[in-house]
Amino acid sequence: MTEIVTAAMLVIGDEILSGRTKDKNIGHLADIMTAVGIDLKEVRIVPDDEDDIVAALNAVRQRYTYVFTSGGIGPTHDDITADSVAKAFDVPCEYDTAAYAMLEAHYAKRGMEFTEARKRMARMPRGAAHIENPVSVAPGFRIGNVHVMAGVPSVFQAMLDKVVPTLKTGVKMLTATVPCPLGEGVIGGPLSEIQKAHPLTIIGSYPKFGEGKFWTELVVRARSEDALEAARKDVEAMVRDLGEAS
Amino acid sequence: MTEIVTAAMLVIGDEILSGRTKDKNIGHLADIMTAVGIDLKEVRIVPDDEDDIVAALNAVRQRYTYVFTSGGIGPTHDDITADSVAKAFDVPCEYDTAAYAMLEAHYAKRGMEFTEARKRMARMPRGAAHIENPVSVAPGFRIGNVHVMAGVPSVFQAMLDKVVPTLKTGVKMLTATVPCPLGEGVIGGPLSEIQKAHPLTIIGSYPKFGEGKFWTELVVRARSEDALEAARKDVEAMVRDLGEAS
Incomplete structure (x- = not known):
């Protein structure tokens, strides 16, 4: 540890x-x-x-x-x-x-x-x-x-x-960013489930607003590459699935 | 009050x-x-x-x-x-x-x-x-x-x-800015005396650095116009006197 x-x-x-x-x-x-x-x-x-x-x-x-x-x-x-x-x-x-x-x-x-x-x-x-x-x-x-x-x-x-x-430095927090054309209102529920399924990660959702449209930047953070990639995969799949459904 | x-x-x-x-x-x-x-x-x-x-x-x-x-x-x-x-x-x-x-x-x-x-x-x-x-x-x-x-x-x-x-709002803090071509090391002593002489004011000194030169922005704050102007006069006189001496 x-x-x-x-x-x-x-x-x-x-x-x-x-x-x-x-x-x-x-x-x-x-x-x-x-x-x-x-x-x-x-x-x-x-x-x-x-x-x-x-x-x-x-x-x-x-x-x-x-x-x-x-x-x-x-x-x-x-x-x-x-x-x-x-x-x-x-x-x-x-x-x-x-x-x-x-x-x-x-x-x-x-x-x-x-x-x-x-x-x-x-x-x-x-x-x-x-x-x-x-x-x-x-x-x-x-x-x-x-x-x-x-x-x-x-x-x-x-x-x-x-x-x-x-300074003594810690293990770097790794981050993966997943751009998402959907607003937080669409992804909020499923993203919360993904967060629960990946307790070793911290998943942030950052609303962006420009040209009259809301979109979202999803950021997965973890100290282990494996945890990061597993959560990233699920977030990308969610964005893809919800995008097709909308 | x-x-x-x-x-x-x-x-x-x-x-x-x-x-x-x-x-x-x-x-x-x-x-x-x-x-x-x-x-x-x-x-x-x-x-x-x-x-x-x-x-x-x-x-x-x-x-x-x-x-x-x-x-x-x-x-x-x-x-x-x-x-x-x-x-x-x-x-x-x-x-x-x-x-x-x-x-x-x-x-x-x-x-x-x-x-x-x-x-x-x-x-x-x-x-x-x-x-x-x-x-x-x-x-x-x-x-x-x-x-x-x-x-x-x-x-x-x-x-x-x-x-x-x-919101209920207070009495506005009035401010007067005195630009000063001298660095803080020159004005620090006299400015401290001016602060002591004007207890109803808050006098700030903000070092600026650009083009290899230090200069200073002096800011007098007070809630009364009279207190502000009295302190401003003294600060301006100090900048003038020190500038001529240097």
């Missing part, structure tokens, strides 16, 4: 909840997790509020193998993710010596002042390890099973690329 | 967590809530799992003025939102007479069979009121402070348009 590896994501930021910024990191993380065989089980979007971040983080980090956060690690007063994560883990949030030196050198090289604000980006919970930031230097960090990354999508993606090789 | 009206959103669906479908409803709801003066405070994305839906719904419906859900109200076996909401409210989930009649007439008019699957779309928690669906007939529903809507974006949006006029 292979291990199931699970994950949750915490998106931190008032700007997502106000609609001002449209999140692009959830879908990206979801794609990557699926590709490497980790089940993303939950996402929460929370405001820039320490109590909210601490409560959400403590709820999800106990429950899932990994947690990934985006947002709130920049240099301004509303970037409170490092402090909040430290509080959740009950450790001090302090200047990380290596991060401090790296940022100091980065700004010195560019003849830019290493301001108090910029120094904030070197703060992290005691005991955290860096997540390299190839885009804009200031590192993310990992503490326990929690990976803290930037909100800017290009930086989030670059950091995630560094993190993925360090 | 005017009332603060809050909201949470529950996005229900394995397809969002797997990355297969990219959510479009969170950003839309966020925009609409901001426009009418309701604070969207939290979003959770949960899988098609009754226990997860019930737990998340009960957590958020106690805490916020309103809850909006998307997804899982179609006719197939994986559409378990109605049952889960009924369970959360501890009421039976049953055929709604009016919804049943409406769907029956709809399919009869089109010469289509009113299948068991289609009948599922008439099920809702006892005591729920309809949310009209001008796109594809099958209604959403409201029970208590929870509004249950479709996941297909065109239907979600149409249902939300029906719901919004029924």
Whole structure:
């Protein structure tokens, strides 16, 4: 029996909840997790509020193998993710010596002042390890099973690329897609029977709507090729039979 | 003192967590809530799992003025939102007479069979009121402070348009945006001082990255015009002063 590896994501930021910024990191993380065989089980979007971040983080980090956060690690007063994560883990949030030196050198090289604000980006919970930031230097960090990354999508993606090789990954969820010209109202009953007959699969039905017509995308998911193919065959037969009957 | 009206959103669906479908409803709801003066405070994305839906719904419906859900109200076996909401409210989930009649007439008019699957779309928690669906007939529903809507974006949006006029709305959060050619590392310190000097505002700083350069969008939010303008003036002065100094 292979291990199931699970994950949750915490998106931190008032700007997502106000609609001002449209999140692009959830879908990206979801794609990557699926590709490497980790089940993303939950996402929460929370405001820039320490109590909210601490409560959400403590709820999800106990429950899932990994947690990934985006947002709130920049240099301004509303970037409170490092402090909040430290509080959740009950450790001090302090200047990380290596991060401090790296940022100091980065700004010195560019003849830019290493301001108090910029120094904030070197703060992290005691005991955290860096997540390299190839885009804009200031590192993310990992503490326990929690990976803290930037909100800017290009930086989030670059950091995630560094993190993925360090994760234990599960057996990939295999998927087979069966397009279906019929609406869910026609296939719902028979599809439910197929789901019951194939308990090792998860069969999803996704209604599509376009040009005044409903159609459906049927997706079979399983961790074993055999289970997948057996269910796929039944779903394809159902679509064919119902299509001929209609 | 005017009332603060809050909201949470529950996005229900394995397809969002797997990355297969990219959510479009969170950003839309966020925009609409901001426009009418309701604070969207939290979003959770949960899988098609009754226990997860019930737990998340009960957590958020106690805490916020309103809850909006998307997804899982179609006719197939994986559409378990109605049952889960009924369970959360501890009421039976049953055929709604009016919804049943409406769907029956709809399919009869089109010469289509009113299948068991289609009948599922008439099920809702006892005591729920309809949310009209001008796109594809099958209604959403409201029970208590929870509004249950479709996941297909065109239907979600149409249902939300029906719901919004029924909501009590708060004082609109006013916003002023100040573009800033400087990075967060330069403005972080002074901006933090401005935030302290204007406690009735929420000042956000959103790093932007493009063409190898960081710049920043500064957003002042307040519920009063006076508070907003006072803080905006200070932010603009800061950007001007720092720009001249750099």
